[in-house]
Amino acid sequence: MSAPSAAAAGGDGQAYGLCWPGKAAARAAAAVPPRAALRLRPGGPAPVFPGGHTILVGDNLEALKLLLPDCRGAVRLCYIDPPYNGGTDHLYPDRFRARRTSGSTGRHGPWLDLLLPRLLLARELLREDGVLFASIGDEELAHLRLLGEEVFGERNFVGCVARVTKRTSNKGIHFAPSKDYLLAFARDKRRLPPFHEVVGPDYADRFRGSDPRGRFATVALYQQALDPRPNQRYWIRCPDGSFCIPPGETLPDPVEDGVPVAPRSPRDRVWRWSHASYRQRRELLVFKATKTSPLRTPDGGRSAWNVYTKYYLDDRLARGLRPRDFLDGLTNDQGTAELKALGLDDRFPFAKPTGLVRRLLHWIADPDALVLGVFAGSGTTGHAVLAQNAADGGRRRFLLVQSPEPTGADDFPTIAELTIERVRRAAAQFAGPSDLAVCDVE
Ligand SMILES: C[S@@+](CC[C@H](N)C(=O)[O-])C[C@H]1O[C@@H](n2cnc3c(N)ncnc32)[C@H](O)[C@@H]1O
Structure with missing residues (x-):
């Protein structure tokens, strides 16, 4: 695995770059051969890599390794939406603390341990003209930017987009937080075509002459x-x-x-x-x-x-319209409403709106894109791919990875079961796909 390094020692022995105890082990974890295998669920279609819609249930580190032989250099768009390390556990852990085994200290080290090997593997899966988008909050924005620049190379940083997440808020002591970010990194920025913004139906209205x-x-x-x-x-x-x-x-x-x-x-x-x-x-x-x-x-x-x-x-x-690096009108309450519309109210906190992922699909303007969702959560990325294909006749395919995090609920005992059901219900709305493959990573 090759990746440009950001840290180099200077004459005074000081190093520039993102350092934390356990970093070497986290990097090495990407190169360890997979310990798990893919096990197809009985009764469903077999996965067609890299051609078919697939949900992988398991730890995404193992899953990404297992995808490599068939999907290396095949992914056009990777969307990652990791835990923000916000300090409060939701349905999934979102409060990272030092783990004795890793030797990492503080709250950022263990989070970086999670992200580094996964970013290294995601990069390997990207096409030469591929791009990775990462949603992130204020807590880890700075670390993810530096980590991304280390993995992809500083020259392949594409942009940081701010997104309004809620319309009103009065929480917080000094500010009422109401935005998050999307960081974009290219596999090779020179090969990444310019992005195309959606041209709304009223765009032409301003051309009155x-x-x-x-x-x-x-x-x-x-x-x-x-x-x-x-x-x-x-x-x-x-x-x-x-x-x-x-x-x-x-x-x-x-x-x-x-x-x-x-x-x-x-x-x-x-x-x-x-x-x-x-x-x-x-x-x-x-x-x-x-x-x-x-x-x-x-x-x-x-x-x-x-x-x-x-x-x-x-x-x-x-010439195409360039997207602004600021997203308004794609708030989290839309994600909540979309789950509700599928009969899945209150099943998953802070689901992203499908409109956010559809916007990314618009930007890359590739109707045949293979789309990888690494921290799938409620399955927003799969839903967005299906919706976009239905809207424009595209042939995009998705690969989603979600761990079987227990939910405590009887009907969907793990988050991954919710992911699968959400994608199935969304697919039924668009009369497809019958070819959804589900594999356990065990
Ligand atoms: C912020 S949520 C993603 C939300 C998603 N974008 C949505 O709209 O529903 C992060 C998800 O990543 C999952 N996750 C965290 N660590 C993981 C791992 N190592 N492997 C697979 N999934 C993981 C969590 O269970 C959680 O569902």
Whole structure:
């Protein structure tokens, strides 16, 4: 297993990097051959790796090792949603403490012991253009970022997205926590295609103008916040023959269309475009008559015009929209409601909304993606894959791993049984898949 190392000792003997007692053992755990085997549950279809929908019931460290021979380099998207180490156990342990056997101290070491070998193995399962997304809270954000950079290499860090998790909250002493994060790491960022944001049905609404080239929107050519630049201050001739320029202390002479004048004072404002762009792209200008123009005339008065530039809907769509690194509208209460809608109310705390995982699927824009969910919980990742396939006709497949954590409930005695049932109920809604394979990792 090869992975770039972040820790190196300096001349003074100090090392830079993420260190904790037990780290070497945690790294070595990834290389130990699997102790378990996959055992197919009677009566169900056999797994088709890497082609079929499969749920693996067991410790994900063993499961990832068992997937390696068939699925190495096959996963396009890996979503991990580990315990956040928030300090309060839910249905599953979420309060990590030093374990005498590992030698780790504090609350972060044991959590890192869990994550390091699993990240190393998940990386091996990713395709060259694959990406891993990890949900995480404030408690372990810093550690997971450093750990991820160590496993994937700093250059393969793709981004950190903040997600609003709840609309209202008044808990907490100084802040009322209401967000978590998604960290993204690429197997090889140079091979990871740009992400594509979902284009909502109302996106086109803002393109109100129309000309023979298509629908367009406009944006002002003068923006107050622009810093003065030498080639971006010049006069523009308006439709009535008058001239206008962004506000400033010096009004250049002579008054000629598109001839650059260096700003002389920091208060001499500028256009968004250089004079060269202005000359080449004049056909994109739109002049609007207004009484409140910020622009000036040669005698220092207020211009009767403001100047805008067009941008076209088709160009934007062809280029694709980049997702912002901030997610709103995908709160945890949606995850809770989705479980309720499947008749599984109060069975799993803080399930992620399927919309979150579907957003990731949109970003990678691959209808044939093999999707790996390493800490499956209530099975949100499987549900999201099925929903997205139903919505766009995709052929994505999922591999989910969930340990058989006891729940104390009679109908679903382990979390893994809940995972399986949730995915089955979700599949029934979309009339598929009959090919769900379930294997125990024993
Ligand atoms: C934060 S929850 C995941 C929630 C999930 N994303 C959802 O929407 O329902 C973390 C899950 O990982 C499981 N888990 C923790 N350690 C594990 C391990 N070593 N192997 C497999 N599953 C594990 C826990 O039982 C829990 O269900």
